[in-house]
Amino acid sequence: MTTFQGLWRNLMGRKEVETAAIETAEVLPELTTQIMQINLDIAPHDPLLAYVQNNSGVMEVERLKLESPALQTLRQAGIQLVVPLVSQSELIGLISLGQRMSDQDYSSDDRKLLADLAAQAAPALRVAQLVRQQQLAFAERQRIEQELKVARLIQQTLLPQTLPDIEGYEVTAYYQPAREVGGDFYDFIYFPDGKIGFIVADVTDKGVPAALVMATTRSILRATAERLVSPGAALARTNDVLCPQIPPKMFVTCFYALLDPATGHVRYANAGHDVPYCHTADGVVELRATGMPLGLLPGMVYDEKEMMLKKDEYVLLYSDGLVEAHNPKREMFGFPRLQALLAGYADGATVRDYLLEQLAAFTGIGWEQEDDVTLVTLQCLETGDRRLETNNLQSPISSLQSSEEWQMLASFEVASAPDNERQAMMQVAEVVKVLPLSAKQVDRLRTAVAEATMNAMEHGNQYDHDKPVQVSVAKSETAVRIHITDQGGGKPVKDTAAPDLEAKLAGEQSPRGWGLFLIKNMVDEMNIHQDDVHHTIELIVKFEEIGD
Amino acid sequence: MEKVAFKAEVEQVGRTAVLHMHGEINGAADTELSAAYTQAEQSSPTAITLDFKRVDYINSTGIALIVGLLARARAAHCPLTAVGLSDHYREIFTITRLSDFMEIR
Numbered sequence: 001m002t003t004f005q006g007l008w009r010n011l012m013g014r015k016e017v018e019t020a021a022i023e024t025a026e027v028l029p030e031l032t033t034q035i036m037q038i039n040l041d042i043a044p045h046d047p048l049l050a051y052v053q054n055n056s057g058v059m060e061v062e063r064l065k066l067e068s069p070a071l072q073t074l075r076q077a078g079i080q081l082v083v084p085l086v087s088q089s090e091l092i093g094l095i096s097l098g099q100r101m102s103d104q105d106y107s108s109d110d111r112k113l114l115a116d117l118a119a120q121a122a123p124a125l126r127v128a129q130l131v132r133q134q135q136l137a138f139a140e141r142q143r144i145e146q147e148l149k150v151a152r153l154i155q156q157t158l159l160p161q162t163l164p165d166i167e168g169y170e171v172t173a174y175y176q177p178a179r180e181v182g183g184d185f186y187d188f189i190y191f192p193d194g195k196i197g198f199i200v201a202d203v204t205d206k207g208v209p210a211a212l213v214m215a216t217t218r219s220i221l222r223a224t225a226e227r228l229v230s231p232g233a234a235l236a237r238t239n240d241v242l243c244p245q246i247p248p249k250m251f252v253t254c255f256y257a258l259l260d261p262a263t264g265h266v267r268y269a270n271a272g273h274d275v276p277y278c279h280t281a282d283g284v285v286e287l288r289a290t291g292m293p294l295g296l297l298p299g300m301v302y303d304e305k306e307m308m309l310k311k312d313e314y315v316l317l318y319s320d321g322l323v324e325a326h327n328p329k330r331e332m333f334g335f336p337r338l339q340a341l342l343a344g345y346a347d348g349a350t351v352r353d354y355l356l357e358q359l360a361a362f363t364g365i366g367w368e369q370e371d372d373v374t375l376v377t378l379q380c381l382e383t384g385d386r387r388l389e390t391n392n393l394q395s396p397i398s399s400l401q402s403s404e405e406w407q408m409l410a411s412f413e414v415a416s417a418p419d420n421e422r423q424a425m426m427q428v429a430e431v432v433k434v435l436p437l438s439a440k441q442v443d444r445l446r447t448a449v450a451e452a453t454m455n456a457m458e459h460g461n462q463y464d465h466d467k468p469v470q471v472s473v474a475k476s477e478t479a480v481r482i483h484i485t486d487q488g489g490g491k492p493v494k495d496t497a498a499p500d501l502e503a504k505l506a507g508e509q510s511p512r513g514w515g516l517f518l519i520k521n522m523v524d525e526m527n528i529h530q531d532d533v534h535h536t537i538e539l540i541v542k543f544e545e546i547g548d
Numbered sequence: 549m550e551k552v553a554f555k556a557e558v559e560q561v562g563r564t565a566v567l568h569m570h571g572e573i574n575g576a577a578d579t580e581l582s583a584a585y586t587q588a589e590q591s592s593p594t595a596i597t598l599d600f601k602r603v604d605y606i607n608s609t610g611i612a613l614i615v616g617l618l619a620r621a622r623a624a625h626c627p628l629t630a631v632g633l634s635d636h637y638r639e640i641f642t643i644t645r646l647s648d649f650m651e652i653r
Binding site for chain 1: 572574575576605607608609611612613615616618619622634635636639640643644645646648649
């Protein structure tokens with residue numbers, strides 16, 4: 001169907017018309033002009049269309065003998081003359097004229113003028129139409145690109161910036177988004193007792209909606225995992241919280257494993273995600289655990305399983321994008337192929353690169369990636385019960401307490417008010433004067449105590465004057481221990497990853513957030529204990545050996 | 549030890565502006581520090597020096613303030629130098645990687 005706007009225009013006197021001929025609708029003061037807009041729909045089979053396409057020049061409406069509804073419309077609107085506008089054999093418009101206001105007929109000069117006008121106007125109009133089409137197409141492409149950019153940005157800010165650095169293990173990760181961000185994400189959660197959570201997840205759909213659901217799911221899962229610890233319970237709770245929030249028909253598959261690096265013990269649960277594989281000396285084992293994807297139905301229960309990750313064994317977590325990749329023959333990469341490849345490959349540190357090579361060989365050149373590809377590997381390098389290095393948040397709480405006998409040296413309170421951390425700092429410094437600590441250790445301990453106390457007052461007690469911070473100092477034969485306790489128990493533990501200075505300088509992060517990081521680096525051990533009411537930061541500084 | 553409120557003075561040394569700081573750099577120092585830095589920027593210096601000789605305490609909020617100054621300096625392409633830091637605070641500047649972005653003398 002073609003739609004035209006007809007112009008009904010007055011032409012009075014030849015001279016004025018000539019000057020007005022090249023420009024459109026230029027109105028001179030003496031003229032009164034009436035312009036009427038008609039919405040003219042010409043059906044594809046309307047004979048008028050064929051007629052004007054095959055005949056050029058000025059046509060008298062009255063003289064056209066055609067069975068044409070469009071012609072009827074023109075006649076009813078009082079149109080007397082039509083002139084087709086044709087460019088490159090294509091009809092692009094019509095100039096339509098109604099009755100001259102002077103009641104005279106249109107002269108042959110008038111008609112010649114019209115024909116000339118049409119010849120000039122047609123190509124110009126065509127160019128204008130093409131330009132407009134281009135602009136619309138360009139704007140649409142811009143809009144799509146912008147949405148892709150936003151989706152990608154959302155997703156990138158949520159993926160981990162660093163890999164876990166675990167003594168005795170090696171972790172690798174790989175992520176390659178499809179052109180339209182496909183909703184994959186992976187995450188690592190660090191627990192104060194040294195355990196580490198590994199998450200790989202996939203959101204249905206693509207683009208910005210998927211990225212937003214991913215962001216939401218990740219937040220809920222982090223908070224839940226930190227509080228509930230058990231993978232099965234964490235997924236169940238996450239599912240319950242996510243269900244009312246997730247857009248209809250969207251869901252998230254998710255695999256969550258909790259590693260205890262000290263023992264190699266792994267607990268895991270799965271919400272409909274691709275089954276991870278574990279490469280053992282006896283072959284490739286599936287880590288199966290039943291459960292529905294997140295966000296479908298509330299009240300779901302998630303099976304929890306466990307295993308021991310032994311020396312040289314590795315676990316591979318991955319997403320759809322790998323197994324659903326197609327080669328030029330439209331065959332799928334598939335699970336059997338993946339399993340077979342893993343069976344023959346013993347090195348967890350490089351299995352990622354190996355799989356990517358295999359994937360590239362399988363899909364060939366010019367592969368259009370349909371979905372995000374995510375790979376996370378975890379390999380155990382050493383086995384057995386490990387005492388982890390000092391100065392590491394991931395050390396087990398019990399390492400010193402069980403074998404040490406602590407003698408209380410001092411216990412006091414400071415009110416939760418800004419600046420009172422200095423009082424705590426000075427009192428502790430006073431108490432430890434008698435202990436064999438170097439000047440450097442004392443300086444560091446002062447900073448650690450001040451920061452821990454600030455943290456307790458601000459975050460634990462919200463600077464509530466009725467909630468003082470309790471500080472205790474104890475010593476053993478080999479170390480000094482400070483406990484700083486607030487009433488902020490029962491909350492998820494804060495992320496203690498190193499602050500990203502570059503991100504802060506670029507304005508991407510708040511310049512704050514240095515407290516826990518500083519504490520960790522000022523003492524030999526920092527541990528966090530909490531129950532539902534209280535939250536304690538424990539600082540341990542070991543006495544240096546004589547002659548060190 | 550008595551608490552010393554934060555104070556800062558700006559001194560022009562050639563084309564370098566020197567910010568002499570006294571007391572504690574904590575949250576309460578924000579306004580004064582920011583104002584002093586703005587004053588230092590006024591002369592369009594080719595470099596800015598932060599003098600910590602008379603600073604006896606910097607906490608994590610203070611570090612955040614210094615990060616803020618560093619961001620301003622970088623935006624203005626003005627190199628920042630820190631002088632007069634005690635060994636302890638030098639260590640803290642290293643741990644926080646501030647020393648990667650400013651000279652410590």
